[in-house]
Each structure stands twice: as structure tokens, then as C-alpha cells.
Amino acid sequence: xxxxxxxxxxxxxxxxxxxxxxxxxxxxxxxxxxxxxxxxxxxxxxxxxxxxxxxxxxxxxxxxxxxxxxxxxxxxxxxxxxxxxxxxxxxxxxxxxxxxxxxxxxxxxxxxxxxxxxxxxxxxxxxxxxxxxxxxxxxxxxxxxxxxxxxxxxxxxxxxxxxxxxxxxxxxxxxxxxxxxxxxxxxxxxxxxxxxxxxxxxxxxxxxxxxxxxxxxxxxxxxxxxxxxxxxxxxxxxxxxxxxxxxxxxxxxxxxxxxxxxxxxxxxxxxxxxxxxxxxxxxxxxxxxxxxxxxxxxxxxxxxxxxxxxxxxxxxxxxxxxxxxxxxxxxxxxxxxxxxxxxxxxxxxxxxxxxxxxxxxxxxxxxxxxxxxxxxxxxxxxxxxxxxxxxxxxxxxxxxxxxxxxxxxxxxxxxxxxxxxxxxxxxxxxxxxxxxxxxxxxxxxxxxxxxxxxxxxxxxxxxxxxxxxxxxxxxxxxxxxxxxxxxxxxxxxxxxxxxxxxxxxxxxxxxxxxxxxxxxxxxxxxxxxxxxxxxxxxxxxxxxxxxxxxxxxxxxxxxxxxxxxxxxxxxxxxxxxxxxxxxxxxxxxxxxx
Amino acid sequence: xxxxxxxxxxxxxxxxxxxxxxxxxxxxxxxxxxxxxxxxxxxxxxxxxxxxxxxxxxxxxxxxxxxxxxxxxxxxxxxxxxxxxxxxxxxxxxxxxxxxxxxxxxxxxxxxxxxxxxxxxxxxxxxxxxxxxxxxxxxxxxxxxxxxxxxxxxxxxxxxxxxxxxxxxxxxxxxxxxxxxxxxxxxxxxxxxxxxxxxxxxxxxxxxxxxxxxxxxxxxxxxxxxxxxxxxxxxxxxxxxxxxxxxxxxxxxxxxxxxxxxxxxxxxxxxxxxxxxxxxxxxxxxxxxxxxxxxxxxxxxxxxxxxxxxxxxxxxxxxxxxxxxxxxxxxxxxxxxxxxxxxxxxxxxxxxxxx
Numbered sequence: 001x002x003x004x005x006x007x008x009x010x011x012x013x014x015x016x017x018x019x020x021x022x023x024x025x026x027x028x029x030x031x032x033x034x035x036x037x038x039x040x041x042x043x044x045x046x047x048x049x050x051x052x053x054x055x056x057x058x059x060x061x062x063x064x065x066x067x068x069x070x071x072x073x074x075x076x077x078x079x080x081x082x083x084x085x086x087x088x089x090x091x092x093x094x095x096x097x098x099x100x101x102x103x104x105x106x107x108x109x110x111x112x113x114x115x116x117x118x119x120x121x122x123x124x125x126x127x128x129x130x131x132x133x134x135x136x137x138x139x140x141x142x143x144x145x146x147x148x149x150x151x152x153x154x155x156x157x158x159x160x161x162x163x164x165x166x167x168x169x170x171x172x173x174x175x176x177x178x179x180x181x182x183x184x185x186x187x188x189x190x191x192x193x194x195x196x197x198x199x200x201x202x203x204x205x206x207x208x209x210x211x212x213x214x215x216x217x218x219x220x221x222x223x224x225x226x227x228x229x230x231x232x233x234x235x236x237x238x239x240x241x242x243x244x245x246x247x248x249x250x251x252x253x254x255x256x257x258x259x260x261x262x263x264x265x266x267x268x269x270x271x272x273x274x275x276x277x278x279x280x281x282x283x284x285x286x287x288x289x290x291x292x293x294x295x296x297x298x299x300x301x302x303x304x305x306x307x308x309x310x311x312x313x314x315x316x317x318x319x320x321x322x323x324x325x326x327x328x329x330x331x332x333x334x335x336x337x338x339x340x341x342x343x344x345x346x347x348x349x350x351x352x353x354x355x356x357x358x359x360x361x362x363x364x365x366x367x368x369x370x371x372x373x374x375x376x377x378x379x380x381x382x383x384x385x386x387x388x389x390x391x392x393x394x395x396x397x398x399x400x401x402x403x404x405x406x407x408x409x410x411x412x413x414x415x416x417x418x419x420x421x422x423x424x425x426x427x428x429x430x431x432x433x434x435x436x437x438x439x440x441x442x443x444x445x446x447x448x449x450x451x452x453x454x455x456x457x458x459x460x461x462x463x464x465x466x467x468x469x470x471x472x473x474x475x476x477x478x479x480x481x482x483x484x485x486x487x488x489x490x491x492x493x494x495x496x497x498x499x500x501x502x503x504x505x506x507x508x509x510x511x512x513x514x515x516x517x518x519x520x521x522x523x524x525x526x527x528x529x530x531x532x533x534x535x536x537x538x539x540x541x542x543x544x545x546x547x548x549x550x551x552x553x554x555x556x557x558x559x560x561x562x563x564x565x566x567x568x569x570x571x572x573x574x575x576x577x578x579x580x581x582x583x584x585x586x587x588x589x590x591x592x593x
Numbered sequence: 594x595x596x597x598x599x600x601x602x603x604x605x606x607x608x609x610x611x612x613x614x615x616x617x618x619x620x621x622x623x624x625x626x627x628x629x630x631x632x633x634x635x636x637x638x639x640x641x642x643x644x645x646x647x648x649x650x651x652x653x654x655x656x657x658x659x660x661x662x663x664x665x666x667x668x669x670x671x672x673x674x675x676x677x678x679x680x681x682x683x684x685x686x687x688x689x690x691x692x693x694x695x696x697x698x699x700x701x702x703x704x705x706x707x708x709x710x711x712x713x714x715x716x717x718x719x720x721x722x723x724x725x726x727x728x729x730x731x732x733x734x735x736x737x738x739x740x741x742x743x744x745x746x747x748x749x750x751x752x753x754x755x756x757x758x759x760x761x762x763x764x765x766x767x768x769x770x771x772x773x774x775x776x777x778x779x780x781x782x783x784x785x786x787x788x789x790x791x792x793x794x795x796x797x798x799x800x801x802x803x804x805x806x807x808x809x810x811x812x813x814x815x816x817x818x819x820x821x822x823x824x825x826x827x828x829x830x831x832x833x834x835x836x837x838x839x840x841x842x843x844x845x846x847x848x849x850x851x852x853x854x855x856x857x858x859x860x861x862x863x864x865x866x867x868x869x870x871x872x873x874x875x876x877x878x879x880x881x882x883x884x885x886x887x888x889x890x891x892x893x894x895x896x897x898x899x900x901x902x903x904x905x906x907x908x909x910x911x912x913x914x915x916x917x918x919x920x921x922x923x924x925x926x927x928x929x930x931x932x933x934x935x936x937x938x939x940x941x942x943x944x945x946x947x948x
Binding site: 017056059060061062063080081084085087088089090091093094095096097098109112113114153156157166 | 782788789791946947
């Protein structure tokens with residue numbers, strides 16, 4: 001049927017949108033490619049790369065401005081309905097009907113696709129078994145966990161065997177366990193049914209599983225090839241450096257990432273720093289950066305090639321709008337006494353119940369001054385609830401909670417003046433200017449008159465923000481920066497950041513963590529939640545939560561060792577194995593009881 | 594507040610619109626109401642007696658040759674009232690017990706009461722003037738108004754309000770419920786997945802329409818039963834015509850709601866717009882409360898553009914006056930045209946595109 005054709009051919013494809021400020025924004029800019037049938041193909045790129053726009057054009061939901069796009073031999077522009085009748089498409093935010101049960105959602109999509117009753121029974125039981133939703137067929141979709149919803153979305157997309165399957169970031173916002181399950185289901189279906197699949201993703205480990213990888217950034221196709229071919233681009237440029245005794249990996253990483261001419265990328269990993277040398281500079285140039293650190297060459301990973309491509313592209317485009325490097329001058333940051341080691345947050349047997357449901361159970365930990373403390377867990381693990389209690393936004397049901405030496409259960413207002421909070425979603429006033437937002441928050445924290453003016457001025461300078469820009473029109477990286485500026489305007493002792501890096505591109509994430517490192521050096525205590533497991537490596541200590549219980553607590557190295565996968569295991573795998581062990585034990589307990 | 598333009602508009606422009614509408618447009622006064630004159634006695638004194646009817650801005654005389662003709666005019670809604678001067682008027686004026694017959698349209702009891710006082714006032718002031726001029730008539734010349742109300746003899750306001758209420762309920766159920774439907778799917782993102790299936794846009798519109806049509810039909814049955822047995826409103830016209838017209842109007846309302854929903858793609862905006870475009874006009878401009886003859890031309894043109902106006906007039910006369918098939922067919926035709934236009938407009942909003 002499609003054997004002799006490529007399943008998708010694009011030539012000179014372009015699509016522009018009107019940006020919020022009225023200018024044209026090229027979402028897809030002159031993209032040409034050809035995808036052979038029967039393959040698993042990935043489009044990788046940071047947020048805003050144009051992945052979703054491209055997927056929507058393939059699905060006939062958006063019309064290209066210029067260029068041609070043929071899907072399954074059909075011109076999508078001319079006959080979108082023909083394409084839509086033959087493909088299956090899972091949008092990034094798969095719209096399940098939340099009031100309908102799991103079974104009803106499946107029935108609805110089977111009706112829409114005209115699946116015959118005989119096929120239906122067989123198909124449903126198979127999909128339900130694979131997704132592990134068999135026991136929940138009568139449950140309303142709205143009551144499923146995030147990961148289960150995503151699996152149900154995939155099942156609804158696959159109620160019939162399509163000629164082509166389009167998946168737009170199927171694993172975004174899904175915890176590592178569900179993410180792994182999704183890919184298992186996909187791999188099984190590809191093997192058994194010979195599906196042609198096009199998937200977009202921001203995760204390199206997912207791209208690694210695909211036969212063909214296309215790298216997108218800011219609407220341009222930067223590179224294409226097999227994962228092996230792409231990895232080849234970074235071959236010989238990647239290293240690991242062990243920091244000398246007493247130096248935190250994060251500090252070495254900060255030093256490396258600041259040397260932008262010589263180092264393309266650096267991230268902490270496994271207690272060491274993994275970095276990519278710029279192709280232009282030789283090994284010899286690195287000595288002064290590394291000090292006494294021991295450097296070893298490493299085999300390249302897809303992520304290395306990706307970061308290299310991004311850096312080149314951003315440098316070539318001459319703009320770093322998407323990835324603002326925060327000007328960090330440690331001297332200008334508020335200096336707190338680094339008396340090292342005294343406890344600023346003390347949590348003992350903290351419990352929070354919502355009715356019968358225990359969101360947080362018997363949680364105890366300490367955070368010390370100047371520490372970066374990470375809170376990790378799958379969706380619904382209790383991270384956000386714990387976080388809100390720490391910030392004094394939610395009263396605890398029982399337990400002790402001291403923040404900055406103040407008991408939060410009795411003196412919340414006093415504690416609040418000493419903490420800064422950056423919410424997960426951009427919670428500043430979009431239609432106010434940057435200065436107005438900062439002045440508003442400074443006022444809200446009790447700053448007045450000349451102090452307020454001075455502090456706002458200092459903050460604007462320190463964060464490199466344009467005071468007159470309209471907040472809502474800032475690029476995402478800058479919005480994040482402004483949110484952080486607002487959280488720091490009253491010079492708090494402790495800064496709370498809820499999922500600060502979700503939805504911003506990898507370069508902006510590096511810049512963000514660079515700023516956090518600087519804050520920590522200045523003595524500010526940072527408590528952060530994240531679903532990027534690799535970001536745990538920036539933290540001094542992390543806590544892993546699942547189903548309200550604290551499963552692991554310690555330095556990233558300790559947590560990895562506890563997972564028992566050996567020193568080399570990455571944080572992602574350590575996380576999965578800790579949660580799985582705990583869940584297995586939990587089930588045993590319940591079976592015994 | 595200052596940066597949030599849409600809120601500011603609602604806060605400042607809506608009151609201005611309401612002030613102007615109520616101040617200049619809507620009132621319970623009657624203006625330029627046509628009155629059929631049947632002059633069975635065409636003497637000078639009889640003509641003088643009714644001359645006041647033409648002399649004011651409130652009433653416009655329309656001459657009818659016979660009572661039968663006048664009655665037809667009243668039934669068709671071309672005149673609001675009939676003033677009949679009987680054959681023996683002149684003779685009885687001299688005797689001091691003259692009578693003038695006044696027949697009012699009771700479909701709108703407020704207007705009927707107002708009309709009665711206007712006509713009475715016009716005749717008695719004309720007679721008063723005549724008597725002032727000819728003192729020999731002093732003592733005589735009294736004219737009694739013998740008044741009857743048609744269609745709603747007792748002048749119960751419920752008779753007049755309940756059929757209108759059916760129109761309001763159909764508007765509310767229709768436009769309000771459906772205004773959320775497509776917008777909700779846009780907000781929840783369910784449409785994106787739905788679009789990439791073999792389903793056609795028209796099928797989507799019909800699938801949204803049918804369940805709410807059933808709910809609307811149940812509401813309609815409840816309304817009709819309540820009108821008949823609870824409020825004892827007479828149903829003088831064809832029940833079939835009432836049901837067909839109501840279903841047609843229900844479909845138009847539902848489609849209007851769906852269309853608003855598809856255009857706004859936002860539940861909050863859609864519900865606001867549905868209130869502003871369907872319920873408020875149906876309440877104020879359809880002739881439910883305010884008589885449309887009394888409003889400025891601009892408002893009347895707007896009112897005539899509303900499906901609710903055509904349905905409101907039709908349902909009231911079907912209930913209380915009887916079946917005027919020409920009027921029913923014309924209004925149903927208008928509603929049908931609205932239905933078809935809205936159906937295709939709604940289909941366009943669901944044309945399986947995100948841009």
C-alpha cells in the first residue's frame with residue numbers, strides 16, 4: 001500500500017505565527033525531509049523548536065504557509081481528511097473525556113474510527129492488558145493518575161492499526177516509571193504490527209531508541225541521521241572530570257560552563273562533571289579550568305551531539321534569546337554568613353491528610369544553610385504538598401515544621417518574610433511591566449519607599465532585565481528569570497522553587513542552574529522540585545517521595561548507591577528502581593495485612 | 594484593571610448601552626399605535642369625536658370600511674385596537690348617553706391598558722372641546738366607552754407572559770447550555786485528537802445538537818403542560834404549529850450557542866457572549882416585556898434581526914389569537930433560514946483546523 005512510497009515527504013516547509021507582540025514568528029522555517037515507511041522516527045528539540053507545529057501539519061490540523069507536505073502519498077494541504085482517516089495522532093495534551101470512564105473513552109474512539117465490534121473486543125483486551133488499565137475500566141478518566149491518563153490516551157489512539165502513528169511528546173510531564181511503560185507498549189506494538197511511527201520528544205534516551213532522528217531548533221532542521229551517526233559528531237569531544245577532594249561537582253561544573261569559548265556543555269553527573277569540549281579548542285587548553293581535577297575521555301552520547309548542535313545553532317543565529325545566560329557576579333549577591341551546617345529547615349514526622357487520603361505520611365528531614373535540596377518524585381507523590389507546607393501555604397495535619405528557626409505551625413507570617421517562593425506556573429502579572437511586577441512583589445514583602453526603589457534597581461541590574469518590557473511577552477527563559485528575581489527581591493534566607501525548569505530549553509536550564517549555584521555560594525538555601533532526574537545531580541542532597549512516603553534521602557551519590565545499580569547508574573534508573581522496590585514492598589505489606 | 598481591556602469594557606460600556614437602551618428605547622409607553630376606525634355613523638359630530646385619535650403622536654387612525662375588515666386587521670396584528678362609532682351615535686349624543694365601542698388586543702395586557710386610557714382620553718377631550726364651544730350642549734354630550742378585550746378577555750398578565758416565557762426558556766436552554774460545549778473541548782484539548790479521526794465536521798455539529806435537542810424537547814413539554822394546566826393559558830392556535838415552531842426555534846437557539854462556542858473557544862467568553870447575544874436580547878428586545886412599536890428605528894431593526902423576536906410574536910399569537918397560517922409560515926421560514934445559516938457557520942468553526 002505505502003511500501004514504495006516514503007510515508008512522509010516534506011519540501012521547503014514553512015509556517016509562521018503571529019507572536020504575542022505582533023511580529024511574525026517562524027515556527028517552522030524551510031524544513032525538508034523524507035521518512036521511509038515502517039520506521040520509528042524521532043523529532044527531537046527543545047521546547048519551542050517547532051515539533052508540535054510540524055506534527056500538527058502532518059496531521060492536517062495546520063496548513064503550511066509555503067512548501068509541500070505529503071503524508072502516505074497524499075497532499076495534506078489538499079486533502080487533510082484523507083490523511084486524518086488513515087493516521088492516528090496523539091496530541092501532546094491528549095484530550096480524554098474526563099467524565100467518561102476508561103471503557104467509554106475507548107468505545108468513543110473506536111466509534112469515531114469505525115472499528116467493527118469483532119475487532120473491538122480483541123483489540124480492547126489487548127490494549128487494556130498492555131497499559132495495565134484492565135482493573136480500571138469503569139473508573140472515570142479524570143480520576144486516573146497522570147501516567148495512567150497518558151497510557152489511556154495511547155490506547156485510544158491505537159484502537160485500530162493506523163497506516164501511520166503520530167505521537168507528539170507522549171512522555172512530557174510523565175514520571176520516569178510511566179515513561180518507561182509507555183515506551184515498552186510502543187516497542188511491542190511496533191514489533192508485532194509493523195507500525196510506522198513518528199514521535200516528537202525532548203528526551204534523548206527516547207530518541208536513542210529510534211531508527212531515524214531529526215534535530216529541530218527554533219524551527220530549523222539542524223541535523224538528521226541514525227542515533228549512531230549523530231553521536232559521531234561529538235565523538236572525541238566528551239569527557240568526565242572528577243573534582244578534587246572537597247570541591248563540589250556543581251562548582252566545577254559552574255567553572256566549566258562559564259568558559260563558553262572552550263566548553264560547549266557541562267553537567268554534573270554521578271559526583272563528577274561530564275563536559276563537551278568545543279571542537280575548536282584542544283585538550284591542552286583545559287588545564288587551567290580543571291585545576292587538579294582528573295579528566296577522562298568518554299564515549300559520546302546522543303545528548304552530547306544534541307547539545308553541541310544547539311550551541312552551534314544559537315551561536316550562529318547570534319541570539320541567545322531562548323537561553324539567557326544569567327550574568328552572575330557572586331560579589332553582588334547578598335552575602336549571608338556561611339557558618340556551614342546549621343539547620344534552617346527542620347521537618348519531623350510531617351503528615352498531611354486530605355479527608356481519608358494521606359498526601360504526605362510521616363516525613364522527616366533537615367535542610368542545612370546554603371544547601372541545595374531537591375525533592376523528587378512521580379506525579380502525585382506528595383512533592384507539591386510537602387513543598388506548600390514548607391512555604392507555609394498549606395497547614396500541616398500533624399508533625400513539626402521549623403523554617404528559618406520559626407515554627408511554621410504557630411508563626412507562619414514571620415517565617416514567610418524570610419523565604420522566597422517561585423511557583424511552578426508563571427504567576428507574575430503578564431500585563432504589567434517587569435519593573436511594576438518587581439515593585440509589586442517588593443511591596444507585598446513589606447519593602448517601602450527608598451529601600452524598595454533601591455532593591456528593585458539592584459535586582460533589575462543583577463538579573464539583566466529590561467524594566468519596561470511587558471512581562472507576558474518575555475521569552476520563557478526570561479520569564480523564569482523574572483520569577484526568580486521577584487522571589488529574591490526581599491533577600492530571603494531560603495528560596496523555594498517548584499519545577500523551575502519545566503518547559504524551558506536545555507541551554508536555559510544550564511543558565512538557570514548556574515544562577516542557583518551562585519546563590520548557594522552566597523549562602524542562600526535553595527529547595528527545589530524537579531522532574532528532570534539528571535538535575536538532581538546539582539543538589540547537595542535529595543529526597544525521593546512516592547505515594548506520600550519518603551523513600552530515600554541523601555546525597556545524589558548515596559541515593560544512587562542505595563538503588564544498588566552501581567556507581568555508574570544514572571539518576572533516572574536509580575529513581576525507577578527505588579520507587580519500584582518501595583512499591584513492591586508496599587504491596588507485600590498490604591498482602592500480609 | 595486598566596490593562597485588562599475586556600473587563601473595563603464590561604464595566605463601563607455595558608452600563609452605557611443599558612442607560613441608552615432604557616432611557617431612549619424601551620418604555621411601557623405606546624407610540625404610533627395603529628387603531629382601526631369603523632365609522633358606522635359618519636356625521637360631523639362623530640368624526641369630531643374620534644378626531645383626537647389622529648391628533649396625538651400616540652395613536653394612528655386606520656380607516657376600515659366595515660367591522661369585519663377591522664376585525665381581520667386586529668387578528669392579523671395590523672392594528673392594536675378597533676374604535677367603532679355606532680349608527681345611532683349622533684342621536685344619542687344629544688340624549689347624553691352616547692357610546693363608542695373599543696376593542697383591544699389583549700395579547701399584551703400592558704399595552705391594552707395604556708391604549709384604553711389613550712383612546713378614552715382622546716374621545717372625551719374632543720367631546721369636552723365641542724361642549725366648550727357650544728354651550729347649548731352643556732349637560733349632554735357624554736360619551737361612554739364600551740370596552741372589550743379580545744384574545745385575553747380577563748387581561749391576565751400570565752396569559753401574556755407564559756407563552757413569552759416558553760420563548761425565554763428555549764433561548765436559555767438552547768444557547769446557554771451549548772455555548773459551553775465546543776469551548777470546553779477546545780479548552781480541554783479533546784478536539785485535537787477528535788479532529789484526526791474520520792469524523793466529519795457536520796457530524797460533530799449534529800452529535801452536539803441531538804442530545805441537547807432532546808433535553809430541550811423535554812423542557813418544551815414541561816412548559817406546554819405548565820401553561821395549559823398550571824396557569825390555564827388557553828391554546829387557541831394549532832398545537833402542531835406551536836410544537837413545530839418551538840422545535841425550530843430550539844434548534845436555532847442550540848445552533849447559536851454552538852456557533853458562539855466554536856468562535857470563542859473559551860468557556861467563560863462563550864457564556865458571557867451567549868448571555869449578551871441570546872438571553873438579554875430575548876428578554877428585552879423580542880417584545881417579551883417591551884412593545885417593539887414604541888422603540889426607535891435602530892432598536893427595532895436590531896430587534897427584527899433576532900430570531901427570538903420572530904418566535905416571540907408567533908408563539909404569543911398562536912396561544913392567544915389562533916392560527917394565522919401565513920404568519921406562521923413566514924416566521925417559521927425565517928427561523929429555518931437562521932437555522933441553516935447557523936448550522937453551516939458552526940460547521941465552519943469545526944473545520945478540523947487549529948490555525
